[in-house]
Structure formats: C-alpha cells, structure tokens
Amino acid sequence: MALLIVLGLLGTGAVLMTARHTSGEEAEHADPHEGQHEGQHEDTHEDKPGDKDAHAPEAQAHGEHEAHEEHEETRISLSAEQIKAAGITLQATGPGQLQASAEFQGEIRFNDDRTSHVVPRLAGVVEAVHADLGQQVKKGELLATVASTALAEQRSEWLTAQKRRDAARVSFEREKKLWEDRISAQQDFLQAQSALQEADIALQNAAQKLAAVGATGASAVLNRFEIRAPFAGTVVEKHLSLGEAVKEDASIFTVSDLSTVWADFAVAPKDLGTVRVGQRVIVSSTAFDSKTEGVIAYVGALLGEQTRTARARVALRNPGGAWRPGLFVTVAVLGEQQTLPLVVNADAVQSVEGQSMVFKAVDGGFAGQPVKLGRSDGRSVEVLGGLKAGEQIAASNTFVLKAELGKGSAEHEH
Structure with a gap:
C-alpha cells in the first residue's frame, strides 16, 4: 500500500514538470515584436501630450483677444462732467412694482366733440x-x-320789419298821449298798441331767420354772407375755391381742435371684462419714442356686425400735435400692480442691433450689457437675465449712450 502511494506522487510531479516545460517553449517561440507593433499602432491614433500643451496657450490667447475686443466695443468713456451735462442719472437695480397690462392695436382719430364740418347754410x-x-x-x-x-x-325782410316797427311805435306813442289827454278814444289807443306788438313780432321773426344762418341784419351789402370759424382750431379740410357755386349743405371746411384727440381700439369679447371706463392706459407708437397716458372714456355696448368687437376710446391731450389722426398706436391697458424681483426703468433699455441693452456704470464711463426682458407696463421693465440686483445702470437719457456706442462701432470698423 505504501509503495502504491509513493508511485502516485511521483507520477503527479512528472506531469506538472512536463506542462511547465511546454509553456516555456511557447513563450520563447512567440514574436517578440508583436506587443511593440500593437503599441505603435495605438499611438498613431492619439495626440502626443506635447502637442496639446503647444496648442493650449494659442487658443487661450485667441479667446482673451476676442473678449477684450468685445469689451472695448461696448465700453463708453465719459467723465463725471460729461455724464452730468448729458442729464444721465443712475439707478440701482433691484425689486420693483410692475402693473400688469393688456395691449391692443388702435388708431388716432379726430376728437369728434371738437371737430366741425362748416357748411354755408345758404346757397x-x-x-x-x-x-x-x-x-x-x-x-x-x-x-x-x-x-x-x-x-x-x-335782410330785406328784416329791414322792412324794422321800419314797420319804428312806425308802429311812433303811432303808439301819439295815441297813448291823446288817450291820456282824453282827446282820443281808448279804442284808438288799443289798436295802436296791438299794431306795435305785431310789428315787434315780425321784427323778431326776421332777426331769428338771420341768426339761424349765422348772419346779421346790419350789412352794407345785403347779399354778402361771411362764414366764420365756430371755434379755435386747425383747418384740416377745404372744399371750395373762388367763384365756385356752393349749396347750402355743402361741407366747405373742416375745422378741428387738435389740442385733444381720440385713440380708438377694438376689444374682443374675451377682453371686455378687463377693459372698463376709467382705467388708465399708456399709448405708444412705433413711429417715434414718445408715450402718453390717458383714461378710457368710452367702451361700446354693442359688438360690430363684421368685426365682432367693441370699440373703446381714450381721450388724449395733444399739446404739441405729435399724435396725428391716422397714426397707428399701441394701447396698453394697465391692471393691478405686481412685485417682481428685478425691475428697471423703461428709459434705461435701448435696442442695439436688435438686442435689448442697458448700460452698466464702470470706471470711467459705462459698458453696454445685453439683457433678457420680460413684462413691461411702459414705465418699468422686468429683467429676466443679464443683470444682478444692486448693479448701477444708466436710468435716463440713455439714447445719448446708444449714440456714443454707435460712433464707437463705426470708428472700430474703419
């Protein structure tokens, strides 16, 4: 038994030695350059570390150069004296109140209450x-x-009535005196009194006919009729010329008082609940930068048969005559006030090449800062991006900065 165990152990050791010898021979016959070729093949598809380090400073310098150029293009150098002379004021950005508004498209019209179509009233x-x-x-x-x-x-009728009245008065005075002196009968006095009353009525009737056409009885030339302005205003239409025959109802002049005008706009049925008489509005136009405030004076009770909208009207003061009839406008009807996290004055925002921009205060002047805007009520604008609370920006007369920015861009191109 012991002999069998020893023989088994010897056989096992021989097998293990044979396996090791075979593995060593395979390793010796393998291609010693195989791993080297594989490594070289892989290296051809990767950049060397030295190459990356060589390009990095050049890319960084190029990016810094572009950023420097962009910063210079939007920078405006102004001294404190220049800023004061231009009337530019500063504002610290932060929370503010904004009135919700709904915008409607409208048109400036004549104030019909102060517009008159002048007619001769006589052919x-x-x-x-x-x-x-x-x-x-x-x-x-x-x-x-x-x-x-x-x-x-x-006028001939009026003059005749006046002469008859004068004669009737003389007769009445004579008959009155005779009756008081008991020379004539009372009946003669009463007849003279009745004749005077009838003459007075005829004269009043003739005078009222002249007043109805705007004429007076006293005139050196009976057929001359003077047409006068009904109130102070501007002649906006004229439809007559020298020697032309005109009818009594022809509109020969249109006179309008342009110190006040109307802004009319259409209101859809879904918006009638938010548009009410007495609401404050801001009227603006794309034709110029001016804005004005007004109050809704009228909202139609009926819808148009074709448009299916109601007409609303705002009475506007127009001292400078800028709001001309026929001008298309935007009417912003203001609602309730809301508190927003970041709000700036509407005058602080300028459009530069289609981009909304404000001007941040920096050392030696200002720098243009593109911003993303939200809601606006015409006086204040919500800022959604591009600014942080507490930053100082130009709040008024920013059109001066926009003009200076345009000059700088033109010089940079040359």
Missing part, C-alpha cells in the same frame, strides 16, 4: 376765400365770403 357763389388748408384759426375768424340772393331777401 351762393364764393366771393373770397380767407383760410388755407392747415391754417390755425381763432373762434369767429373769417373763413370765406359768399354772395347769396337768399340772404339778400332775408
């Missing part, structure tokens, strides 16, 4: 034209002179 021939188109006229100022046969007849 005739134009003798003279004293007012020109676009002329400013005062109340009662002479616009034109018309020769009218109808007026001549009315």
Whole structure:
C-alpha cells in the first residue's frame, strides 16, 4: 500500500514538470515584436501630450483677444462732467412694482366733440376765400365770403320789419298821449298798441331767420354772407375755391381742435371684462419714442356686425400735435400692480442691433450689457437675465449712450 502511494506522487510531479516545460517553449517561440507593433499602432491614433500643451496657450490667447475686443466695443468713456451735462442719472437695480397690462392695436382719430364740418347754410357763389388748408384759426375768424340772393331777401325782410316797427311805435306813442289827454278814444289807443306788438313780432321773426344762418341784419351789402370759424382750431379740410357755386349743405371746411384727440381700439369679447371706463392706459407708437397716458372714456355696448368687437376710446391731450389722426398706436391697458424681483426703468433699455441693452456704470464711463426682458407696463421693465440686483445702470437719457456706442462701432470698423 505504501509503495502504491509513493508511485502516485511521483507520477503527479512528472506531469506538472512536463506542462511547465511546454509553456516555456511557447513563450520563447512567440514574436517578440508583436506587443511593440500593437503599441505603435495605438499611438498613431492619439495626440502626443506635447502637442496639446503647444496648442493650449494659442487658443487661450485667441479667446482673451476676442473678449477684450468685445469689451472695448461696448465700453463708453465719459467723465463725471460729461455724464452730468448729458442729464444721465443712475439707478440701482433691484425689486420693483410692475402693473400688469393688456395691449391692443388702435388708431388716432379726430376728437369728434371738437371737430366741425362748416357748411354755408345758404346757397351762393364764393366771393373770397380767407383760410388755407392747415391754417390755425381763432373762434369767429373769417373763413370765406359768399354772395347769396337768399340772404339778400332775408335782410330785406328784416329791414322792412324794422321800419314797420319804428312806425308802429311812433303811432303808439301819439295815441297813448291823446288817450291820456282824453282827446282820443281808448279804442284808438288799443289798436295802436296791438299794431306795435305785431310789428315787434315780425321784427323778431326776421332777426331769428338771420341768426339761424349765422348772419346779421346790419350789412352794407345785403347779399354778402361771411362764414366764420365756430371755434379755435386747425383747418384740416377745404372744399371750395373762388367763384365756385356752393349749396347750402355743402361741407366747405373742416375745422378741428387738435389740442385733444381720440385713440380708438377694438376689444374682443374675451377682453371686455378687463377693459372698463376709467382705467388708465399708456399709448405708444412705433413711429417715434414718445408715450402718453390717458383714461378710457368710452367702451361700446354693442359688438360690430363684421368685426365682432367693441370699440373703446381714450381721450388724449395733444399739446404739441405729435399724435396725428391716422397714426397707428399701441394701447396698453394697465391692471393691478405686481412685485417682481428685478425691475428697471423703461428709459434705461435701448435696442442695439436688435438686442435689448442697458448700460452698466464702470470706471470711467459705462459698458453696454445685453439683457433678457420680460413684462413691461411702459414705465418699468422686468429683467429676466443679464443683470444682478444692486448693479448701477444708466436710468435716463440713455439714447445719448446708444449714440456714443454707435460712433464707437463705426470708428472700430474703419
């Protein structure tokens, strides 16, 4: 038994030695350059560390150069004296209140309450034209002179009635004295009194006919009719010329008081609940930068048959005449106030090459800062990106900075 165990152990050791010898021979016959070729093949597809280090400073320098150029293009150098002379004020950005608003498209129209279509009220021939188109006229100022046969007849009637009234008064005074002296009968006095009353009525009737057409009885020329301005305003239409025959109902002049105008806009049924009489609005136009405030004076109770919208109206003061009838405008109807985290004045924002921009205060002047805007009520604008709370920006007269920025860009291109 012991002999069998020893033989088994010897056989096992021989097998192990044979396996090791075979593995060593395979390793010796393997290609010693195989790993070297594989390493060289892999290296051809990778950049060497030295190459990366060589390109990095060049890329960094190029990026810094572009950033420096961009910073220089948006920088505006101004001294404190120049800033003060330009009337530029500063504002610290931060939270603010903004009124929710709904915008509607509208149009400036004449104030119909202060617009008059002047008609002759008597047919005739134009003798003279004293007012020109676009002329400013005062109340009662002479616009034109018309020769009218109808007026001549009315003035003749008034003159005849006046003569009869004068004669009837003389007769009444005489009969009154005779009756008081008991010389004539009371019946003669009563007849004279009745005749005077009838003459007074006839004279009043003739005078009222003249007043109805805007004429007076006293005139050296019976057929001359003077057409005058009903109130102070501007001649916006003129439809007559010298020697032209005009009818009594022809519109020969249109005079409008342009110190006030109307801004009319359409309101859809879904917005009628938010548009009410008395609400404050801000009216603006893309034609110029000016804005004005007003109050809704009228909201139509009926919807148009074709548009299916109601008409709303805002009365605007127009002292400078900038809001001309026919101008398309945007009417922002203001609602309730809201508190927002970052708000700036609307005058602080300028559009530069289609990009909204504010001007941050920096050493020696300002730098343009593109911003992302949100809601606006015409006076304040919500800022969604590009600024942080507490930063100082130009808040007024920023158009001066925009102009300076344009000059700098033009010089840089040259």
